[in-house]
Amino acid sequence: MRLSRLFGGGKGEPPEPPEPPEPPEPPEEEPGDAASDGDDFDGVPEGDSDVDLDLEWRDRAADVIPGGASTGSKRAAALYGESTVFGPTHFVRASGCHITTPGGRTLIDCTMALGSVAIGYADETVTRNVLQAAASGHVSGLSHTSEIDVADRLCDVIPCAEQVRFLKSGAEAVAAAVRIARAYTGRNRVVASGYFGWLDWANDALGVPPAARSDVTRVPFDDIAAIEQACADAGSDLAAIVIEPVVERLPAREWLDAARRLCDAQGAVLIFDEVKTGFRLRPGGYQEYGKFEPDLAAFGKAMANGFPISAVVGRAAIMEAATKTWISSTLAGEAMSLAAVAGVLEWHDRAEVCDTLWRTGEEMMGALRRAIAASGAEGVSVSGIAPMWFVVWDTAERESRFLELALEQGVLFKRGPYNFAAMAHDEQTLIDIEHAASTALVQLVEETQS
Numbered sequence: 001m002r003l004s005r006l007f008g009g010g011k012g013e014p015p016e017p018p019e020p021p022e023p024p025e026p027p028e029e030e031p032g033d034a035a036s037d038g039d040d041f042d043g044v045p046e047g048d049s050d051v052d053l054d055l056e057w058r059d060r061a062a063d064v065i066p067g068g069a070s071t072g073s074k075r076a077a078a079l080y081g082e083s084t085v086f087g088p089t090h091f092v093r094a095s096g097c098h099i100t101t102p103g104g105r106t107l108i109d110c111t112m113a114l115g116s117v118a119i120g121y122a123d124e125t126v127t128r129n130v131l132q133a134a135a136s137g138h139v140s141g142l143s144h145t146s147e148i149d150v151a152d153r154l155c156d157v158i159p160c161a162e163q164v165r166f167l168k169s170g171a172e173a174v175a176a177a178v179r180i181a182r183a184y185t186g187r188n189r190v191v192a193s194g195y196f197g198w199l200d201w202a203n204d205a206l207g208v209p210p211a212a213r214s215d216v217t218r219v220p221f222d223d224i225a226a227i228e229q230a231c232a233d234a235g236s237d238l239a240a241i242v243i244e245p246v247v248e249r250l251p252a253r254e255w256l257d258a259a260r261r262l263c264d265a266q267g268a269v270l271i272f273d274e275v276k277t278g279f280r281l282r283p284g285g286y287q288e289y290g291k292f293e294p295d296l297a298a299f300g301k302a303m304a305n306g307f308p309i310s311a312v313v314g315r316a317a318i319m320e321a322a323t324k325t326w327i328s329s330t331l332a333g334e335a336m337s338l339a340a341v342a343g344v345l346e347w348h349d350r351a352e353v354c355d356t357l358w359r360t361g362e363e364m365m366g367a368l369r370r371a372i373a374a375s376g377a378e379g380v381s382v383s384g385i386a387p388m389w390f391v392v393w394d395t396a397e398r399e400s401r402f403l404e405l406a407l408e409q410g411v412l413f414k415r416g417p418y419n420f421a422a423m424a425h426d427e428q429t430l431i432d433i434e435h436a437a438s439t440a441l442v443q444l445v446e447e448t449q450s
């Protein structure tokens, strides 16, 4: 971690940008809209809402967008289970922890945009920053000064960060870390454990040529013998071990120790994928929480509260190798998303955001556990860690039915991992979540018995 530098301070301070125009007034709250603080929201849709209209959008999407969504986890089957025909797939408005569907349903969201929003939707600080950046002109043929300011601030809060390169998606940031490690070591082989996005090196989907991933050996989470064997096989060609440090649970210290030891012994680079854990477990991710520094790390998602930006960060001696290879994306340093990161950093400066995420996640898990116990439902339990938790079901059919019943009660839960806590999940919301889960589970039990 480097010494703090003041935003925009010191020599060479850029001239003040022109005063941006006033941001547009936010739209008037309409009856039935959720307040961003959720105070007056009782978990049940208000006013008229049209479930059929929601399903029409689902059909329209299926016609024009292969799979119905550009993000795999937002496909209807991914949201609710294979061959389900219920459930909204699109939204028209999001505020705090509430989303409004085209049919007018307002739902409490426990998925928080796949963990990319930890403050809340349309957060005032983040939105103000982004609007100002847009109004001031957020791209040019030169890089924006905020790229340096935000990079400096990330070096302050992320333990292993001495230098930073920005990209747009989590997948790009991890791919960049792997490329930097390969450029630095002059080697090819990578040992990998976790999900790293959709790009060729990390994925064995249809359409990926086997050669694209032939130098990557996959190992299971927390398996010391497997990582030792994979590194032994890679031998002197081992460039990196890349690890997603939290997969449904915290890692065993011994596993991480083994990864560090193997990297040190073989002259390879240890990379953490902190795309989900960054600005969630702690601002600096798992490495800060677990006091375990990798050489490089990838951040994304909650770093910008839902705006499209990611970062590869790490030790300067290794990051320097980025200059020897080619990592470049036209809009990597556009200033709207950088302004969103600055807004998130402001939040972390003035509040214990991650402590709140842990506490709120704990309360969400407790609410679900109490609802399960009270309903007498069997074959269902709550798992994960508080900032990233999920419900485990005995069958996919029962899980789908629970999701459907919870939606009727005004709550969108994630199918499988993970539900994510956000600052916007306030006390009333937690009560509403417990009520919705209880009602859904009681009905599910009744249906099972009848």
Ligand SMILES: Cc1ncc(COP(=O)(O)O)c(C=O)c1O
Binding pocket: 114, 169, 170, 171, 172, 174, 194, 195, 196, 197, 198, 244, 273, 274, 275, 276, 300, 301
């Ligand atoms: C751990 C991890 N790494 C990488 C990614 C890929 O990020 P993106 O979808 O922004 O490319 C994800 C996405 O879920 C992730 O969870």
